[in-house]
Amino acid sequence: MSNLHDSADRYGLVTRxxxxxxxxLLGWQFVTVIAHTAMEDSGLDKLLWSTHKPTGLLxxxxxxxxxxxxxxxxxxxxxxxxxxxxxxxxSLYVLMFVIPFxxxxxxxxxxxxxxxxxxxLMPGFSDGKIRWMxxxxxxxxxxxxxxxxxxxxxxxxxxxxxxRLGGEDVLARxxxx
Ligand code: HEM
Ligand code: HEM
Numbered sequence: 001m002s003n004l005h006d007s008a009d010r011y012g013l014v015t016r017x018x019x020x021x022x023x024x025l026l027g028w029q030f031v032t033v034i035a036h037t038a039m040e041d042s043g044l045d046k047l048l049w050s051t052h053k054p055t056g057l058l059x060x061x062x063x064x065x066x067x068x069x070x071x072x073x074x075x076x077x078x079x080x081x082x083x084x085x086x087x088x089x090x091s092l093y094v095l096m097f098v099i100p101f102x103x104x105x106x107x108x109x110x111x112x113x114x115x116x117x118x119x120x121l122m123p124g125f126s127d128g129k130i131r132w133m134x135x136x137x138x139x140x141x142x143x144x145x146x147x148x149x150x151x152x153x154x155x156x157x158x159x160x161x162x163x164r165l166g167g168e169d170v171l172a173r174x175x176x177x
Pocket of ligand 1: 029060107
């Protein structure tokens with residue numbers, strides 16, 4: 001069996017690359033929001049915040065790839081160690097999708113131009129805003145973003161708890177050894 005694919009006792013290369021690269025990008029995303037809230041309008045805030053939307057866009061693209069890969073690999077992945085783990089991972093997926101999705105919807109509905117990585121992804125328009133595209137993010141984007149941070153912290157703590165308490169060393173499955 002190729003090293004690329006998942007198997008019953010460990011995650012394969014594709015899953016691990018997606019998991020750890022997204023973990024790094026999400027970590028960066030939270031650095032930008034923490035600087036934005038704790039040091040508003042400082043030079044550091046302006047520098048870091050300028051990367052929030054492009055990083056969020058990358059995360060949106062990666063989660064779409066990850067979702068397709070997860071569905072395609074479903075039957076060969078290591079079994080979840082508990083119902084809580086299964087529900088926890090499912091919640092992470094839902095949040096990883098909804099958070100950037102509503103933000104990009106709001107970006108479009110605002111009518112403002114959206115340029116990322118030197119490309120004009122949304123040209124913008126001048127005849128008013130599209131309210132139904134803006135409201136979901138106003139209501140949910142920041143709140144769900146903070147909720148995701150809490151869940152990720154819980155996820156990391158649980159990974160180490162399981163490793164320490166013996167039983168299934170789930171970290172080894174994701175590190176690849
Ligand atoms: C997984 C990806 C993302 C995460 C985890 C995330 C997280 C967050 C969080 C936690 C806040 C709240 C900061 C505060 O309380 O002041 C926030 C604000 C914001 N984000 Fe994101 N974000 C993501 C993607 C995006 C994307 C793709 C865009 C736009 C294209 C975006 C645009 C904004 C804007 C404009 C704000 C300020 C307004 C608001 O609080 O809703 N974000 N983000
Ligand atoms: C230092 C940070 C992290 C550590 C140590 C870590 C650890 C792990 C471990 C050990 C597993 C395997 C669990 C098992 O097989 O039962 C796993 C799976 C998973 N992790 Fe993380 N993780 C981290 C960050 C993240 C982040 C930021 C996210 C996304 C918000 C995330 C989402 C997931 C998901 C959805 C799975 C299930 C497998 C998959 O579909 O990719 N993890 N993680």
